[in-house]
Amino acid sequence: MNTTSVYLHGGRLDGTSRNAPLGPDGQPNERIEFAQQTHDGLWYVEYKRDRQSDTGWHFRATGNEERADEE
Structure with missing residues (x-):
């Protein structure tokens, strides 16, 4: 599977x-x-x-976050 590095903005x-x-x-x-x-x-x-952008893909936090033990 091919991957790319993405830059994350906002959130944790x-x-x-x-x-x-x-x-x-x-x-x-x-x-x-x-x-x-x-x-x-x-x-x-x-x-x-x-x-x-010329530096790659940028992603923005949606505000959806969940703790694993709360599922």
Whole structure:
């Protein structure tokens, strides 16, 4: 599976980059959920594709986040 590095804005992962899988069209999915382990548990944080620039893809936090043990 091909991946690309995406830049995250807002939410718990603001200012970081993560690898995201590429779809058949060569673009990352419209929405991607990333996991983050913190001192208060494992969190799933949703990001939405925002824009592409000369530095790569940028994603913006949707505000949807869920703690793993709350499922």
